[in-house]
Amino acid sequence: MGRLADEEEQIQNAKDIVEFQHYFAALLDRMREAPEDNIISDLANNTIDEGRLLTKPEALGMIQQILVAGNETSTSAIAGGVVLLIQNPDQQAMLRQHPDLIPAAVEEILRLETPTSGMWRRATADTEIGGVDIPEGAFLMVRFAAGNRDESIFTDGGAMSVARENADSHLAFGQGTHFCLGAQLARMEMQVALTGLLNRTTDWALVEGKNPLKHSPNVLLRGLTDLHISFSKTIS
Numbered sequence: 001m002g003r004l005a006d007e008e009e010q011i012q013n014a015k016d017i018v019e020f021q022h023y024f025a026a027l028l029d030r031m032r033e034a035p036e037d038n039i040i041s042d043l044a045n046n047t048i049d050e051g052r053l054l055t056k057p058e059a060l061g062m063i064q065q066i067l068v069a070g071n072e073t074s075t076s077a078i079a080g081g082v083v084l085l086i087q088n089p090d091q092q093a094m095l096r097q098h099p100d101l102i103p104a105a106v107e108e109i110l111r112l113e114t115p116t117s118g119m120w121r122r123a124t125a126d127t128e129i130g131g132v133d134i135p136e137g138a139f140l141m142v143r144f145a146a147g148n149r150d151e152s153i154f155t156d157g158g159a160m161s162v163a164r165e166n167a168d169s170h171l172a173f174g175q176g177t178h179f180c181l182g183a184q185l186a187r188m189e190m191q192v193a194l195t196g197l198l199n200r201t202t203d204w205a206l207v208e209g210k211n212p213l214k215h216s217p218n219v220l221l222r223g224l225t226d227l228h229i230s231f232s233k234t235i236s
């Protein structure tokens with residue numbers, strides 16, 4: 001999606017995806033023969049609509065979506081959160097003093113980072129948004145990241161406040177029918193990561209000269225290309 005891969009890499013990517021599909025197609029077959037208590041087994045055996053099983057392409061599409069959607073996004077959110085807390089030492093100090101604020105801090109990080117910064121939409125009816133006419137059938141790129149800094153909703157929206165009361169009104173997980181399936185898992189992952197990092201390490205700093213803080217060029221996902229931090233251990 002960042003259009004960074006050259007032709008050779010694109011061919012390798014396509015081969016990797018085929019390998020991925022073969023791996024999961026075999027797993028779906030195994031789960032159909034001997035169901036287990038897991039999500040792949042559910043996709044293999046549960047029926048939809050008129051009582052039919054999912055086709056293999058449908059089930060493979062969903063597995064790919066779950067794996068991709070749940071990986072880079074959570075990673076970027078945690079890394080971006082660490083940078084925000086380094087850049088806002090007062091907020092980091094408050095969090096260390098009041099760990100009960102960690103769930104609220106997670107929402108504030110999601111708001112400011114918005115790891116899925118936008119998503120495509122197609123208008124199903126003529127409508128109007130903020131004075132702009134949107135005709136039926138128009139393709140839109142809805143920018144969650146821009147909405148998350150809307151000053152009419154978030155006072156001083158560019159600033160980090162781990163105690164912001166309405167931080168969870170953010171759009172980082174989208175909204176409506178396609179609201180993120182993994183939102184609660186992602187929130188939990190971020191809370192566990194932040195709690196562990198804050199408890200076990202201190203003196204966080206960006207390593208000088210090694211952090212251009214560049215984001216991968218990508219119309220959909222927002223994440224740092226790399227991050228180098230130094231810290232001291234508080235627990236051995």
Ligand code: HEM
Nearest residue numbers: 069070073074077115116172173174175178180181182186
């Ligand atoms: C910080 C982490 C995450 C962020 C920021 C994020 C963000 C989003 C966003 C913005 C959408 C699109 C909603 C839309 O189209 O309006 C979405 C959909 C989705 N996410 Fe996440 N996500 C995260 C973590 C996860 C995890 C951990 C999983 C799975 C384990 C996951 C699975 C999905 C799936 C399957 C969809 C598609 C839902 C649908 O189309 O009905 N996401 N996510």
